[in-house]
Amino acid sequence: MGKYLNRLPNYDKYPAVTVKGFEESVTKGYEAVSAKLKAHQPEKGRFVIAVECYPGVREDEIKQGLTSAFDTVTILHADAIMESAETVTNKIKRNMTDDRVFGFMAPHRLEEFVDEQKLATFREQAAKVQDGVVFIYGVGATLIEENPDLLVYADLTRWEVQQRFETKEIGNWKADNKDEEPLKKFKRGYFFEWRMADRVKQRLFEKADYFLDTEKADSPVMVDGEAYLNGLQQAVNQPFRVVPYFKPGIWGGQWIREVVDLDDDAVNYAWAFDCVPEENSLNLKFGDTIFTLPSINLVYYQPVELMGDKVHARFGKSFPIRFDFLDTMEGQNLSLQVHPLTEYIQDTFGMPYTQDESYYYLDCSDDATIYLGLKEGVDKEEMIADLKRAEKGEISFPDEKYINQFPVKKHDHIAIPAGTIHCSATDSMVLEISATPYIFTFKLWDWDRVDLDGKPRPVHIDHGKEVIQWDRTTSWIEDHLIDQAEVVKEAHSWTEEKTGLHEREFLETRRHTGNGPVTHETGGIVNVLNLVEGEEATVESPSGEFAPYVVHYAETFIIPANVTTYTIRPSGPSEGKTIATVKAYVRT
Structure with a gap:
């Protein structure tokens, strides 16, 4: 075990x-x-x-x-x-x-x-x-x-x-x-x-x-x-998963290795990219033969059927939802970082929308924390000067002087709209639910370390200082980003909660917890889900649109817009037990 x-x-x-x-x-x-x-x-x-x-x-x-x-x-x-x-x-x-x-x-x-x-x-x-x-x-x-x-x-x-x-x-x-x-x-x-x-x-x-x-x-x-x-x-007429891939990193942990049952060749696994259609592959099975193709091809060829008419109208042939894992269990802190505002990513990099995100805590230690937002009364010029001194190796950046550190527990869901300084700390297993532009991370400080290749990881303080929202201080973070879960519906065997995200973010997230079947309506909009609690669940169509589809713990799966109604119930070893899913979809 x-x-x-x-x-x-x-x-x-x-x-x-x-x-x-x-x-x-x-x-x-x-x-x-x-x-x-x-x-x-x-x-x-x-x-x-x-x-x-x-x-x-x-x-x-x-x-x-x-x-x-x-x-x-x-x-x-x-x-x-x-x-x-x-x-x-x-x-x-x-x-x-x-x-x-x-x-x-x-x-x-x-x-x-x-x-x-x-x-x-x-x-x-x-x-x-x-x-x-x-x-x-x-x-x-x-x-x-x-x-x-x-x-x-x-x-x-x-x-x-x-x-x-x-x-x-x-x-x-x-x-x-x-x-x-x-x-x-x-x-x-x-x-x-x-x-x-x-x-x-x-x-x-x-x-x-x-x-x-x-x-x-x-x-x-x-x-x-x-x-x-x-x-x-x-x-695009059934639930499916793209093929995940896994990558070591200097801050990586050991949770992914064990839960996903990976080999021990790598020193750790920092990332698991479980739903990034721009880079993941999709396996089509013809008889006994697997044919592997870039999953982005599905987005290109069937954008409306996959994402829905309203999502396609807004995002074109860009799949806007991304699920991935960040593993620091027995690992290190991520870099202290910030993501660009919409106008900055448009003007500076030519991207149509930005990397708003959230951290859903699949697992963590009892003393796990998140670095999030600024302390009250931070002097902007002083903090940037300290970041630049730290980049040169003159000092270790005094994060405790400038950055909040909040306790987190399993199943917390923290919203992180672009412009918010943040960092997942050690001994956490994060399911990152975010918008898709996934490389636009401005590292501000990397804890005085070098990467696995022996080189310092690049930091982008000059970019970061242009987008940091200096009014996102302790009180604002507590009021808008921490502990925002709200029960919106209760049934005999399950509860639905709105777990985030901030109003600046275009994704809506819902958690369903219970030991009985839950019915979902896509409303013609693609849904992306993860089984965040429980060993197994079965996704079914009440009208027989698709064959029953079995998912396992921590697996991300996609319900295309072409699917109208689906149910999720505990199955196999989870029969009669409590399970939970987190669902993301585009607000309209």
């Missing part, structure tokens, strides 16, 4: 959506995939295959693997039509900025980086082939041939791209920076190349004949376009 649990963990690390009716639509392994493509080739004449690749895909592997079944092939690499790495870098320089972490959201399209003379030469070369296969691959393959005889889209999740950054396997697209620190490679991906590549991807959803899962080296999984799109359509 575990230290933090009185039961064995049953958290599902590899959830999948079972796609019905397309069980035979997948092909595994390069030999079989290449043979599948060859089957489309006519006996005579020119046959063009275009494989559009997401940045980070192993393109040499794609070339060798997908052409292995063909006898005569003219191979064209799309990279050869692009401008030089130096030219591309100069064009995006303004958006990348000199900052180690932050850039400005770039509006570029892939076409802007094409050398028209090289493109014309390639098209002429392709046109000369009168008989046989023309194989075009890479980022921009569809710019050489917009209407190929066969179109394959080779995709990759952003989390996997980041792992390849970390191991120095790859650099950014059109950048000779394989050995650059991962933070800078991530910045270029986040602010430039992923946005550009996603624009290409979205216009190819209904054009691609096949989609290729390239997550694992030399282990491709290919599914035909009809099955792929139908899988996404099926996903």
